[in-house]
Amino acid sequence: MNIIVCVKQVQDPEIPPSKFKIDPETKQVIPPAGVPPVISVYDERALEAACRLKDKYKAKIVAITIGTDKASEVIRHAISMGADDGYLLCDPAFESKDSFKTAYILSKAIEKIGAFDLVLCGRQAADWGAGQVGSILGEMLTVPVVSFACDIDVVDTGLRVKRVVSDGYEILEVPMPCLITVSSEVGLPRLPSGMRIMLARKKPIPVWKATDINIEHSLLEKGHEHTEIIGLVVPERKSECEIIKGTPKEAAYEIAERLVSML
Amino acid sequence: MENNHRNVLVFGEVLMGKIVPITLELLAIGRRLADDLGEELYLMLLGEGTGRLGEEAITFGADQVYFSEEKLLNQYNSDLYTHVADSFCRRVLPSVILFGHTDIGCDLAPRLNGRIGGGLSIDCMDLSIDKEKKHLIMRRPVFGGNAIATVISNRVPQMATIRPKTFQPLEKNLSRQGDVIPLEEKIDPSLIKARVVNYIKEEVEGVKLEEAEVVVSGGRGIEDKKNFTLLKELADLLGGAIGATRVACDEGWVPAHLQIGQSGKVVSPKIYIAIGLSGAMAHISGCLGSKYIVAINKDSEANIFNVAHLGFVGDWKEVLPPLIERLRELKGK
Amino acid sequence: MSLLNISYLGISGYVIFWGMFVIALFLFSRRIYFLYKVIRLGKGEDRFDRIGERIKYTLSTMFSQRCTLKSIKKGDLAGIGHALLFWGFSCFFISYIILIGFAEGFGMQFLRGGTFERAVFTVLDIAGLFVIFCILWAAVRRYLIKPDRLEMSFEAGFIMSMVLSLMVLYYAIESCRFALMGESSRWPPISMAIATYLLEKNVGQATLWGVFVWSWWLHYIFILVFMVYIPYSKHLHILVSPFNLMFKPMDRKVLIEPVSSDMSEEEMVKGLGISGIQDLKWKDILDVFACAKCGRCHINCPAQLSGKILSPREFIKGIKEHTLEVAPLLLGQNGDKQKEERGKTFIDGKVKEEEIWACTTCGLCQEVCPVEIEHVRKLIGLRQNLVLEKNTMPEGIQNMLRNMQMRGNPWAGAQSLRLKGDWINEAGMEPLKEGDGISTLLWVGCTGSLIDRNVKATISLAELLKRAGIKFGVLGEGEPCCGDPARRAGYDFQFQILAEENREILRSYNIKEIITSCPHCYNTLKNEYPLYGLDLKIIHYTELLCDLVKRDKLSFSKTTGSLLTYHDPCYLSRYNGIYQEPRTVIGRIPDVRYKEMERSCKETFCCGGGGAHMWIEEKRGTTRINHLRIEEVTKTGANAVITSCPYCLQMLEEGIESKGLKGVLEAKELSEVLLAAMEKT
Ligand SMILES: Cc1cc2nc3c(=O)[nH]c(=O)nc-3n(C[C@H](O)[C@H](O)[C@H](O)COP(=O)(O)OP(=O)(O)OC[C@H]3O[C@@H](n4cnc5c(N)ncnc54)[C@H](O)[C@@H]3O)c2cc1C
Numbered sequence A: 001m002n003i004i005v006c007v008k009q010v011q012d013p014e015i016p017p018s019k020f021k022i023d024p025e026t027k028q029v030i031p032p033a034g035v036p037p038v039i040s041v042y043d044e045r046a047l048e049a050a051c052r053l054k055d056k057y058k059a060k061i062v063a064i065t066i067g068t069d070k071a072s073e074v075i076r077h078a079i080s081m082g083a084d085d086g087y088l089l090c091d092p093a094f095e096s097k098d099s100f101k102t103a104y105i106l107s108k109a110i111e112k113i114g115a116f117d118l119v120l121c122g123r124q125a126a127d128w129g130a131g132q133v134g135s136i137l138g139e140m141l142t143v144p145v146v147s148f149a150c151d152i153d154v155v156d157t158g159l160r161v162k163r164v165v166s167d168g169y170e171i172l173e174v175p176m177p178c179l180i181t182v183s184s185e186v187g188l189p190r191l192p193s194g195m196r197i198m199l200a201r202k203k204p205i206p207v208w209k210a211t212d213i214n215i216e217h218s219l220l221e222k223g224h225e226h227t228e229i230i231g232l233v234v235p236e237r238k239s240e241c242e243i244i245k246g247t248p249k250e251a252a253y254e255i256a257e258r259l260v261s262m263l
Numbered sequence B: 001m002e003n004n005h006r007n008v009l010v011f012g013e014v015l016m017g018k019i020v021p022i023t024l025e026l027l028a029i030g031r032r033l034a035d036d037l038g039e040e041l042y043l044m045l046l047g048e049g050t051g052r053l054g055e056e057a058i059t060f061g062a063d064q065v066y067f068s069e070e071k072l073l074n075q076y077n078s079d080l081y082t083h084v085a086d087s088f089c090r091r092v093l094p095s096v097i098l099f100g101h102t103d104i105g106c107d108l109a110p111r112l113n114g115r116i117g118g119g120l121s122i123d124c125m126d127l128s129i130d131k132e133k134k135h136l137i138m139r140r141p142v143f144g145g146n147a148i149a150t151v152i153s154n155r156v157p158q159m160a161t162i163r164p165k166t167f168q169p170l171e172k173n174l175s176r177q178g179d180v181i182p183l184e185e186k187i188d189p190s191l192i193k194a195r196v197v198n199y200i201k202e203e204v205e206g207v208k209l210e211e212a213e214v215v216v217s218g219g220r221g222i223e224d225k226k227n228f229t230l231l232k233e234l235a236d237l238l239g240g241a242i243g244a245t246r247v248a249c250d251e252g253w254v255p256a257h258l259q260i261g262q263s264g265k266v267v268s269p270k271i272y273i274a275i276g277l278s279g280a281m282a283h284i285s286g287c288l289g290s291k292y293i294v295a296i297n298k299d300s301e302a303n304i305f306n307v308a309h310l311g312f313v314g315d316w317k318e319v320l321p322p323l324i325e326r327l328r329e330l331k332g333k
Numbered sequence C: 001m002s003l004l005n006i007s008y009l010g011i012s013g014y015v016i017f018w019g020m021f022v023i024a025l026f027l028f029s030r031r032i033y034f035l036y037k038v039i040r041l042g043k044g045e046d047r048f049d050r051i052g053e054r055i056k057y058t059l060s061t062m063f064s065q066r067c068t069l070k071s072i073k074k075g076d077l078a079g080i081g082h083a084l085l086f087w088g089f090s091c092f093f094i095s096y097i098i099l100i101g102f103a104e105g106f107g108m109q110f111l112r113g114g115t116f117e118r119a120v121f122t123v124l125d126i127a128g129l130f131v132i133f134c135i136l137w138a139a140v141r142r143y144l145i146k147p148d149r150l151e152m153s154f155e156a157g158f159i160m161s162m163v164l165s166l167m168v169l170y171y172a173i174e175s176c177r178f179a180l181m182g183e184s185s186r187w188p189p190i191s192m193a194i195a196t197y198l199l200e201k202n203v204g205q206a207t208l209w210g211v212f213v214w215s216w217w218l219h220y221i222f223i224l225v226f227m228v229y230i231p232y233s234k235h236l237h238i239l240v241s242p243f244n245l246m247f248k249p250m251d252r253k254v255l256i257e258p259v260s261s262d263m264s265e266e267e268m269v270k271g272l273g274i275s276g277i278q279d280l281k282w283k284d285i286l287d288v289f290a291c292a293k294c295g296r297c298h299i300n301c302p303a304q305l306s307g308k309i310l311s312p313r314e315f316i317k318g319i320k321e322h323t324l325e326v327a328p329l330l331l332g333q334n335g336d337k338q339k340e341e342r343g344k345t346f347i348d349g350k351v352k353e354e355e356i357w358a359c360t361t362c363g364l365c366q367e368v369c370p371v372e373i374e375h376v377r378k379l380i381g382l383r384q385n386l387v388l389e390k391n392t393m394p395e396g397i398q399n400m401l402r403n404m405q406m407r408g409n410p411w412a413g414a415q416s417l418r419l420k421g422d423w424i425n426e427a428g429m430e431p432l433k434e435g436d437g438i439s440t441l442l443w444v445g446c447t448g449s450l451i452d453r454n455v456k457a458t459i460s461l462a463e464l465l466k467r468a469g470i471k472f473g474v475l476g477e478g479e480p481c482c483g484d485p486a487r488r489a490g491y492d493f494q495f496q497i498l499a500e501e502n503r504e505i506l507r508s509y510n511i512k513e514i515i516t517s518c519p520h521c522y523n524t525l526k527n528e529y530p531l532y533g534l535d536l537k538i539i540h541y542t543e544l545l546c547d548l549v550k551r552d553k554l555s556f557s558k559t560t561g562s563l564l565t566y567h568d569p570c571y572l573s574r575y576n577g578i579y580q581e582p583r584t585v586i587g588r589i590p591d592v593r594y595k596e597m598e599r600s601c602k603e604t605f606c607c608g609g610g611g612a613h614m615w616i617e618e619k620r621g622t623t624r625i626n627h628l629r630i631e632e633v634t635k636t637g638a639n640a641v642i643t644s645c646p647y648c649l650q651m652l653e654e655g656i657e658s659k660g661l662k663g664v665l666e667a668k669e670l671s672e673v674l675l676a677a678m679e680k681t
């Protein structure tokens, strides 16, 4: 089974609001000092899902990412988790927040990688969270799409996918090749084994530019975005929290009184 | 934006023969947008028995209700719904499409967008119309709620998914007029690629999280599964439900369905008690609608205190037992 | 009167004597050769450097019996017994060579008779008494008092009765001999006294002769049996421990073996870390043969004392048993079998996974071990295998490592990301910039910059240094993790990656000297980074403060009021020999009241937080390690326990809280206490 996993490097989403800074002019987020970028959470879980398939069946995993040269780190991370290969799609022309452009670039890279049985994406990115690259990519690749998967297994007819819905799970069967977006309910991603870390350190990571994957440059030009971000603000929140002083027990009593009076 | 797309379409959802609340909320905001654009408001309903819901929908603001009584559409199926919505849109050419940020909306909107090539923003908290340019302006949280982005779409249809309870439904207006129009297209079952073969309902004991008046939520600070029973005890005393942060769900201390936040449930109870959780925006965005937030955290700088109404800085382990005990006493009286 | 000139049943005494000797020697050498080959199964390691120093150390330790006597100050008097036994038996050993070997065996009769012989027997006579006394004492201890550290065993009883018999036979031979010769003298006192007694009682010549001959041969046979038995029994340590002393790690007590990072994929597949004997170094195998099962490590190990399943003694024993079980197969010619056995691991055989994680790497076992056995590096080697190869580890460790990999620090959660670097503002400092001209860096460490409680201590330290006029910089948000938790958890590659990255960071700032606040950072930066190309001057802040007070650059004017005690962090005192410095500084506080704990300085007792244990949920034993330590603190009656390690501080504080001692006892970082003892400037 050939699996392609699309991953993205994002600014650490766990930084606390007090450290979150933006530049409203350029509508960019200013990366906080000393906090390195990380792999987007859902993408990491997509990788985990791929690795679990590989643990169980014969599979080859290829990870791809669009990003700056720094983003090769997420490919390394993918390889250390279990991916066999990885490519960094890096070109100034790729710089964009538009989901269609992202999907287009990915589709071209996938075309170059060749035949696949399964493409995995995170359900949304942990930064801008547009939540649609997977579905658009599925349409571009003309394969069936299943979203919000938390478990994937192989059956005769293709794949059996457990999909998260608000009050339970749906079990679907879908033929391959297909595209599945992965939700966080997959569970915690594995810690890369030592062997794989060293492997990933040594592995050269090929960089593909627009010309390498036959991108029509005109499609990436400005004006082709489907959506555009015209404003970015950090919501102001003033704290109006009343802090109870005193011992924990006193506080507990105070809270109890208030709760009861409110119910 | 020069094009021949007109009118606002709401993608409706039906449950047990009734229009669900979110659809009525969408009709309300859709109405406003349509009026601002000077266009009409359409509603689409799929599945057997939807035809007779058309009149009601009109009283809530729709101008035209399109429905399909096709049996195959009774249950949501991603492939079929995408197909039906796509061919409908290609025919009717709406300029705006609104979806609920629900199981269906979250799946369908991106797929439809992929097929039709519009511009979609998910999880919008506010929509308005730039009257000059006839643009839809969408505001949505990004970076886990740390920032709010304003997004416009350069393509049509302009699409958005909206969280339940963001808008109020309109008052029912029985005098409103409109058309209820059946969709006659036959559906080819072979369009189904991904087939639903089973459905597992997660059993919830006690009060349902989304409906609870009181939610007691725990995070990393709770430390293990066993400790959550104490939170449960508190929740039971208050007639509420327990929730959790993603960390607690990931650790397996509570089932994944109790996750509250950006990628979990959205709750707006009367009282939200946040214990041992830092209040990351991605979590807070799931409980901001709460009327009264109580926070117990040992870190005085934790973000939860920026949104809470009442807080105590300290170890929850020292607070919860006397709190439970005191509540028992007070309730006993 | 040589017994060898006589024929027995027509066979010459010489033939019997040498015949028996050759058989015994053969059995003995065969075993020794086997053991040698087993040791050679281990991987190579250079422990032959500074050989002169090593030999000197070995001889002086052995003959002074420093190794066993060091524990008597803690009331363990067995050391005296061992020393007496050692010295006493050494005398006999020498006499066996001279009197039996040379004088009898080679017929060098001139060695006998005269003052020399008289002197030798006098010494033996007295030594014999000591030996008998020690054996009886040991027997009483072992079988009646039954201390924790010793196990009942057949071997021990056998050896003891053997030695006892040798002594009794010695007196029998010598007294009969003197009686037969009709000599009377005051020396040697005991044998002569018995001889005189026998003569007075008119014991017949024939009887005396018979007893003499039989005793002599029996004595000889016992010596040979003893010789052969030693390498087959736990008393192997008699032969091996001198070598173990000789090949000990020279400069530091505890060494950890890095996992080589330039292995090929095939090499990695063969195995990472330690899983079976093929992964041990030869010294590790020597170690297990050197163990006397004295149990000193067992009764001192914090894991054992708090009721965990780990006992360092049993751990070493387990590896020994496994080794002896598998080695013959590994050494054998049978190819298939060999391959099969090679795959055998001790993990979850003789050594349990839970054991491997129970160790806090405190190093106390190695400190008290009389024969310099290295437990910690084996335990870490096993962890390396579990983590790097098998990918199994406690949940907490997994989270910690993931966090370290993703976010470059071991502490998870929002707080850690918020605080990183924030303390600098509070301390009124600015992060170092390239080209500042500051070459001294205060390395705060993750815990000191991320965890609320420890941040307070860090701010005090910065203030203290400023007041002392030290020019130093900090990296703030840009300060990476030193990697200690990863290395102790066995995730060695991560450690190495961090070490290399940090080397580059520190080079880019042109740092010459680093003051560390955390002993764990200190240990890694000072002892483990040089291997990765970073060899700077590393000092712990207590060293610096000690130097400052000695030069009167720092002085204190207020007394503390409370009774103080100091808890030595393992990684500072035991690992790096820094325990005088903090005491000197504390001593400078005016009118200070100070009381030492029972276990302190090099033999300090762990707080429970080292060896990545800050992230392991302590398995429920009979108690917790930090509780044990707090109990020890309370015995001093102190109101404040001072330490100089962020982990210790957290652990002590937790211990105080959960033992309900809040308000009676407080835990403080040294820098906090010192700052409070200064006048406000
Ligand atoms: C794309 C994306 C989507 C996400 N979606 C969600 C989501 O839907 N829901 C969600 O919850 N998270 C979500 N997250 C994760 C979110 O960013 C945070 O990581 C998470 O909410 C933090 O959980 P926490 O507050 O339990 O843990 P932490 O942030 O680690 O906070 C633990 C808190 O407990 C306190 N504490 C510890 N011990 C005690 C004690 N004994 N007494 C009192 N207080 C104590 C600490 O002071 C700390 O403030 C998402 C993240 C991303 C990137």
Ligand code: SF4
Pocket: C300, C301, C302, C303, C304, C310, C311, C312, C358, C359, C360, C361, C362, C363, C364, C365, C366, C375, C376
């Ligand atoms: S290092 Fe400490 S915890 Fe580990 S075995 Fe030795 S004494 Fe026990």
Ligand code: SF4
Pocket: C290, C291, C292, C293, C294, C295, C296, C297, C298, C312, C313, C316, C365, C368, C369, C370, C371, C372, C373
């Ligand atoms: S390892 Fe050392 S201290 Fe422990 S039993 Fe063996 S000889 Fe004694």
